[in-house]
Amino acid sequence: MLVRFLSRAALPLGASFALLLAGCSGGGSDTIKVGEFASLTGKEATFGTSSHEGTLLAFEEINAAGGLLGKKLELITEDNQTKPGETANAVNKLIAKDGVVALLGEVASGRSLEAAPICQQSKIPMISPASTNPQVTQTGDYIFRVCFIDPFQGTVMANFATNTLKARKVAIFTDVKSDYSKGLAKYFKERFAANQGTIVAELDFNGGDKDFKGQLTAIKAAAPDGVFVPGYYTDVALICIQAKQLGLNVPLFGGDGWESQTLLEIGKEAVEGHYFSTHYAADAAGDKVTAFVAAYKKRFNGKVPDAMAALGYDSAFFLADGIKRAAAAEPAKIRDALAATTAFDAVTGQIAMNAQRDAVKSAVILQVKNGAFKYVETVKP
Amino acid sequence: MDWLLQQSINGLGLGSIYALIALGYTMVYGVLRFINFAHSDILMLGAFAAFYLEPQVSRLLGGPESVLGAILIAALAAGLCALLGILIEFLAYRPLRQRPRLAVLITAIGVSLFIEFTAQHDKVFSAKTQFFPRLLPEHTFQWGQVFFSSTDLLVPAVTALMLGAMWFIVQKTRTGTAMRAVSFNQQAASLMGVNVNRIISFTFGLGSALAAIAGILYAMKAPGIEPLMGVQPGLRAFIAAVLGGIGNLPGAVVGGLVLGILETFLGGIPWLSSYRDGIAFAILILILLFKPAGLLGKATVEKV
Numbered sequence: 001m002l003v004r005f006l007s008r009a010a011l012p013l014g015a016s017f018a019l020l021l022a023g024c025s026g027g028g029s030d031t032i033k034v035g036e037f038a039s040l041t042g043k044e045a046t047f048g049t050s051s052h053e054g055t056l057l058a059f060e061e062i063n064a065a066g067g068l069l070g071k072k073l074e075l076i077t078e079d080n081q082t083k084p085g086e087t088a089n090a091v092n093k094l095i096a097k098d099g100v101v102a103l104l105g106e107v108a109s110g111r112s113l114e115a116a117p118i119c120q121q122s123k124i125p126m127i128s129p130a131s132t133n134p135q136v137t138q139t140g141d142y143i144f145r146v147c148f149i150d151p152f153q154g155t156v157m158a159n160f161a162t163n164t165l166k167a168r169k170v171a172i173f174t175d176v177k178s179d180y181s182k183g184l185a186k187y188f189k190e191r192f193a194a195n196q197g198t199i200v201a202e203l204d205f206n207g208g209d210k211d212f213k214g215q216l217t218a219i220k221a222a223a224p225d226g227v228f229v230p231g232y233y234t235d236v237a238l239i240c241i242q243a244k245q246l247g248l249n250v251p252l253f254g255g256d257g258w259e260s261q262t263l264l265e266i267g268k269e270a271v272e273g274h275y276f277s278t279h280y281a282a283d284a285a286g287d288k289v290t291a292f293v294a295a296y297k298k299r300f301n302g303k304v305p306d307a308m309a310a311l312g313y314d315s316a317f318f319l320a321d322g323i324k325r326a327a328a329a330e331p332a333k334i335r336d337a338l339a340a341t342t343a344f345d346a347v348t349g350q351i352a353m354n355a356q357r358d359a360v361k362s363a364v365i366l367q368v369k370n371g372a373f374k375y376v377e378t379v380k381p
Numbered sequence: 382m383d384w385l386l387q388q389s390i391n392g393l394g395l396g397s398i399y400a401l402i403a404l405g406y407t408m409v410y411g412v413l414r415f416i417n418f419a420h421s422d423i424l425m426l427g428a429f430a431a432f433y434l435e436p437q438v439s440r441l442l443g444g445p446e447s448v449l450g451a452i453l454i455a456a457l458a459a460g461l462c463a464l465l466g467i468l469i470e471f472l473a474y475r476p477l478r479q480r481p482r483l484a485v486l487i488t489a490i491g492v493s494l495f496i497e498f499t500a501q502h503d504k505v506f507s508a509k510t511q512f513f514p515r516l517l518p519e520h521t522f523q524w525g526q527v528f529f530s531s532t533d534l535l536v537p538a539v540t541a542l543m544l545g546a547m548w549f550i551v552q553k554t555r556t557g558t559a560m561r562a563v564s565f566n567q568q569a570a571s572l573m574g575v576n577v578n579r580i581i582s583f584t585f586g587l588g589s590a591l592a593a594i595a596g597i598l599y600a601m602k603a604p605g606i607e608p609l610m611g612v613q614p615g616l617r618a619f620i621a622a623v624l625g626g627i628g629n630l631p632g633a634v635v636g637g638l639v640l641g642i643l644e645t646f647l648g649g650i651p652w653l654s655s656y657r658d659g660i661a662f663a664i665l666i667l668i669l670l671f672k673p674a675g676l677l678g679k680a681t682v683e684k685v
Binding site: 202 | 384388391394510511603604609613651655
């Protein structure tokens with residue numbers, strides 16, 4: 001317990017959480033309590049910190065504008081330290097001890113799946129900012145998400161390859177160790193075939209491999225117009241380097257697993273000109289994005305918000321919108337209002353909830369240009 | 382035809398790396414009859430040593446990517462890793478030398494895990510993948526539709542050179558004679574005036590220096606380094622050493638090349654590419670079943 005307290009106190013915002021926690025034990029009903037669980041420390045601390053900062057900014061903005069239903073919103077944050085098992089503890093505590101009316105979290109699908117059954121059983125609405133695994137919302141009717149799901153990116157990239165790249169022949173290079181990669185590849189294949197395109201080669205790699213030349217030579221021999229590589233950034237960077245070495249000079253494109261500064265650091269000039277789909281682009285046009293980026297930079301020392309921050313921000317406003325329409329801070333009413341969302345304007349695009357409580361929204365395509373990610377276009381669902 | 386040639390070049394590049402790592406495995410085995418599982422982690426440490434030395438050496442020489450700089454970095458990294466190898470042997474393996482061989486083997490796995498997880502700590506190298514700087518100017522050559530880089534040529538050349546050097550040391554020098562004597566019978570060797578401890582330290586140092594050079598070449602081929610980078614090629618190299626006949630230096634190189642070329646060719650076949658990692662193990666099982674002494678190894682009768 002001491003260790004957990006210390007790890008929390010080590011955060012710059014730790015002191016204010018501690019105050020919030022101390023303040024809530026009195027149990028006044030002059031605030032609406034919302035729980036958040038995030039990986040603020042540990043291996044995936046960057047994801048958790050980004051989404052938490054987005055969420056925090058949203059709460060501050062809502063409260064500055066007078067709160068909801070005449071009450072202030074109170075955010076109670078728990079750190080799961082990126083550890084399996086900790087999320088369940090955090091969520092149980094938030095529901096049982098703090099009595100929150102709704103929960104926000106998590107970025108990683110694995111940890112969202114840990115929290116979802118508890119929220120479902122306690123009938124407390126849970127909104128995941130960025131878990132893209134389809135299973136998350138299949139847990140039950142109290143679980144929502146504000147991001148799109150894995151298969152959608154496959155569909156988006158197939159349309160992008162057909163319409164923008166004008167590719168007729170595409171090769172697919174899948175990470176067999178990753179469900180994410182296989183899911184994207186499957187839906188890409190279906191849509192690309194429906195678009196009258198041909199898949200000329202399908203090869204696999206194992207995430208963590210360093211040598212891809214055997215497969216890339218086979219891909220090159222099939223003479224594709226482009227290669228779909230739904231992998232994670234470190235593998236993708238090496239694949240791009242080796243593709244270039246082998247003279248495979250066609251566009252490579254993938255999903256949001258590409259989005260990391262590490263891709264640029266390792267890939268350097270070899271990743272130039274390639275494309276990937278993701279949730280949001282900080283340099284995209286639009287008043288909402290511009291306002292959000294400006295507010296975030298002001299609040300967090302000039303830091304440019306990434307996709308996780310934008311989704312954290314959206315998850316908070318999406319919940320606020322639900323509470324407002326429910327006109328009551330009661331979990332069941334909030335759930336019904338959230339499920340009935342048809343057109344919520346978020347930073348990451350307009351969101352509608354489908355029957356599965358997954359967000360139906362557009363994706364953006366980014367291109368690597370001069371060592372940075374540049375917005376190319378928005379693809380509608 | 383282009384395809385065949387390109388895959389052969391790819392396979393040779395990969396196989397040479399496996400061969401170079403396998404040389405270290407096989408040499409230690411030859412002398413001590415035990416597999417040093419920490420070898421693959423020394424490889425990683427060699428790459429990281431070069432990663433941290435590169436800026437210093439570049440500053441010293443007034444610019445990056447020089448041949449002299451690359452040799453200097455490799456030599457320093459190899460020296461550091463040699464010392465580390467000697468230290469590991471002294472601390473972890475020497476106290477267990479008279480114990481059953483299994484105890485040392487398990488300790489080797491422990492040392493390997495210890496290095497891997499220490500290196501992953503945020504205050505050490507951290508778990509994230511880092512960019513490995515270019516040590517030499519890289520040229521790409523094109524011949525029709527066949528592409529290869531200067532690194533593709535460098536790796537087999539270094540491997541051949543190292544094989545030659547190892548063969549010379551083991552067969553032609555006094556220390557080499559002593560190594561062979563220790564390998565044959567430790568007790569008899571020490572009775573003949575061979576300092577067994579020193580020979581074993583030397584063997585570990587040499588093996589670790591080889592691992593460091595292999596690590597640097599591996600990082601030059603795929604410039605993303607992380608604390609677990611040695612695991613996969615280390616396992617392959619171990620299989621390559623068994624394939625060629627463990628304890629046999631040319632056998633390790635043959636085994637490495639065979640494995641690298643097979644993996645590359647099979648990896649290029651669409652429905653087999655996902656089994657690429659399994660191929661190495663399938664080969665290991667076949668070799669153990671049909672030719673337990675390896676391709677170039679001599680079958681020995683276990684004396685009781």
